Structure formats: C-alpha cells, structure tokens
Amino acid sequence: MNRSLLTSPRLYLTNLLTQADVTVNGTRPWDIQVKNNAFFENILTKGSLALGESYIDGWWECEMLDEFIHRILRHRLDRCVRLNPTLLFNILKARLSNRQSRHRAPQVGERHYDAGNDLFELMLDRHMIYSCGFWQGADTLDQAQEIKLDLICRKLQLTQNMRLLDIGCGWGGLVEFAARQYGVEAVGITISREQLKFARERCAGLPVEIRLQDYREVNDQFDAIVSVGMFEHVGYKNYETFMKVVARCLAHNGLFLLHTIGSNRTTHTGDPWFDKYIFPNGMLPSAKQLTTAIEKLFILEDWDNFGTDYDKTLLAWHDNFERNWPTLKKRYSEKFYRVWNYYLLSMAGGFRARYMQVWQIVLSQLGRNGGYTSIRCPRCSDSSK
Numbered sequence: 001m002n003r004s005l006l007t008s009p010r011l012y013l014t015n016l017l018t019q020a021d022v023t024v025n026g027t028r029p030w031d032i033q034v035k036n037n038a039f040f041e042n043i044l045t046k047g048s049l050a051l052g053e054s055y056i057d058g059w060w061e062c063e064m065l066d067e068f069i070h071r072i073l074r075h076r077l078d079r080c081v082r083l084n085p086t087l088l089f090n091i092l093k094a095r096l097s098n099r100q101s102r103h104r105a106p107q108v109g110e111r112h113y114d115a116g117n118d119l120f121e122l123m124l125d126r127h128m129i130y131s132c133g134f135w136q137g138a139d140t141l142d143q144a145q146e147i148k149l150d151l152i153c154r155k156l157q158l159t160q161n162m163r164l165l166d167i168g169c170g171w172g173g174l175v176e177f178a179a180r181q182y183g184v185e186a187v188g189i190t191i192s193r194e195q196l197k198f199a200r201e202r203c204a205g206l207p208v209e210i211r212l213q214d215y216r217e218v219n220d221q222f223d224a225i226v227s228v229g230m231f232e233h234v235g236y237k238n239y240e241t242f243m244k245v246v247a248r249c250l251a252h253n254g255l256f257l258l259h260t261i262g263s264n265r266t267t268h269t270g271d272p273w274f275d276k277y278i279f280p281n282g283m284l285p286s287a288k289q290l291t292t293a294i295e296k297l298f299i300l301e302d303w304d305n306f307g308t309d310y311d312k313t314l315l316a317w318h319d320n321f322e323r324n325w326p327t328l329k330k331r332y333s334e335k336f337y338r339v340w341n342y343y344l345l346s347m348a349g350g351f352r353a354r355y356m357q358v359w360q361i362v363l364s365q366l367g368r369n370g371g372y373t374s375i376r377c378p379r380c381s382d383s384s385k
Helices: 003-007 009-018 038-056 065-074 085-096 106-113 117-123 141-155 173-182 193-202 236-249 272-277 287-294 308-323 334-352
Strands: 163-167 185-190 208-212 222-228 250-263 299-305 356-364
Touching: 009 038, 038 272, 038 334, 065 308, 065 334, 117 308, 141 173, 141 250, 141 308, 141 356, 163 173, 173 185, 173 193, 173 208, 185 193, 193 208, 222 236, 236 250, 236 287, 250 287, 272 334, 287 356, 308 334, 308 356, 334 356
Parallel strands: 163 185, 163 222, 185 208, 222 250
Antiparallel strands: 250 356, 299 356
C-alpha cells in the first residue's frame, strides 16, 4: 500500500491529482479548491459518491468542474481509489435483485423525469430532446438536435404511412418530428406522467399515440422501432427481454435503431452518486452486453459512435440551466442547483475523456436485401425533409 495513503490521505490524493495536472488549491480554473479537510479521507473511503456529495455540501469548488473531471478520468485516477463498502453494496444489490423490474421501473420517472417540465423546457432545445445532439453542420443546440432527429429517421428509412414505435419517447419530440416530416403514424411510450401529459399536448392533431406503458407490455406490430436514451434504464438482467420485445413487435423487414450511452467496460451497476441523485437504478451497457443480447434475434446492420458530441450537448444544457436559474430558483433549492451543476458538468467531463460513448445501432431481423447503407452526415442543405 502507498505509504502516503497510510500517513496522510491529503498527501496521497494531492500526489494523485498531480498526475492529472490538477493542483489542490491551485490558481488554474481546473484546480480544485478544498474548503473542508475531511474531504480527503471521505474520498478514499466512499469514492465517487463522496466526490459528488462533498461538492453538494460545499466542501470543494472548481471554476471548470467539467475540465477537472475530464482530467481525473482521462488519467484513469478513478481506478486508483480502492474498492469501498458503498460500491461493494451496490454491486451486491445488482447481483441479487432485478433493480429495473416492472415494479421498480417507474422510479426513475417519478424521481427524475417528473422533476418539472418547466426545468426541462428551459434547459433543453425546442424539441425537448434529452439525449446527445449531433453537431456536425450545427451551430446551435436546436440545430444539433434536429439534425439528430433527421439522421434517426433516415437511418430507419422511414416513409409515408409507416408505423413507428418509440420506446421511451420522452416529451414526444421524435414522434412529432417523424409524423410531421416523414408522414408516419407513431406510438410513443413513457413511464413518466409529466412526459405523458406534455407529449400528448404537443402531438395533438397528429397520427401519434402516447402511452404510459412499460416496454414489456407492448404487443403491437410496427414497421420500425426506435429507442433513444432509454436503454440506460433497462438494466443488464433485462437486456435480452428488451430485445425479445423489439423482435416480437418489429415487422420482419423492419429496422430497429437503438441510441444509448455505452460503457467501455462491462459492469453490473451504475455510478453510486448518479444512482442516488440523478438516475435511480440506471446503468450503462457495454458492447459485449449488447451483442450478447441481440445474438440469435437480430443482424447488426450498423454501429455509429459520436460520443464526443455529448460533451458539447451537456455544456449547452448547462449554459441554459445557468442562464435560467434566476427563474428556476423560485421553485428549486440551492442544493438542487449544486446537484444539477455537478451532474451536467461531470458528465461533460466524462464524455470529453472518452470514459463513455454514444452509440446508434441499427438492427434488422432478416438482413436488408442488398445490404444496409450507413448514414453519417446531415443533409447537404438542411435537416428537414
């Protein structure tokens, strides 16, 4: 064991951070300013949970929190803090129980997505898309999300009167776009009552049905299926079940597009801070877990990774959050501000460090006759059809 760890947690962590060119109480914007000396021992005993909680409690500050996290993860310093009881407990829970069962699935809707439509309206783009935008050819968040929506529709090869299922439709932005721009009929499902109400209002008058429904309950037939930013809530014990539901509901010649954050390593639990404060029961799939789940069910037509675009998306959300905080603070607490500040900026740093990825995977059941043409670029003129 490192001698400095035994004699001084402060010395150990200070030396560790130096490897990432971070100085404790330094003068650069990514240097951490420690205001409570209990911070050092707390990090060594509780890991990432303590890092986030001590920020919420004001034990430390950082002018460029996203860059601080980027440097920690880019230099793999997270692997230098020993396995702690909190992490061991979370791993045990994930192994012994199905944390994303039909009974538990609504928890993330109640605790996160129902936080308030006012928050998300002020933070997100005009389509209310709560997933990574596509920034090639885009100058604004609205453009990045609209280009992404159009890319998804083109990858699915949507045409007039096709029937589309959106698993985890959020506030209805994708089904509304697909109905208006591509003339499809659509069904969107969500487990959030606030999203349900908002999506039904925005899609009124369109051939779009919004349901409060768990994905396991869907039995309809669809020409194309999409799921964007929802698979992170499915859980490794349910990956195969999810894929079997898609296979059951997808027409034999149809396409399924899965858009998800991906992990570089196979795990069986999520980060303990994010599990407690942001996305209860969430976890990121690895490539190995995904290919295992689709085996014998689908043919892999395309696998696209544009994870670096999430850094820019998160910073755009954070800019909106900061700019609108004077309005939001009338309803939300100062603790809420610090939680969401840490959430958005630490995620941005994680994607900048390539600690996480964003995958768009296109699957078919029988394989496309003549092959599938990959799409990587927005339309030459604009993102609308």
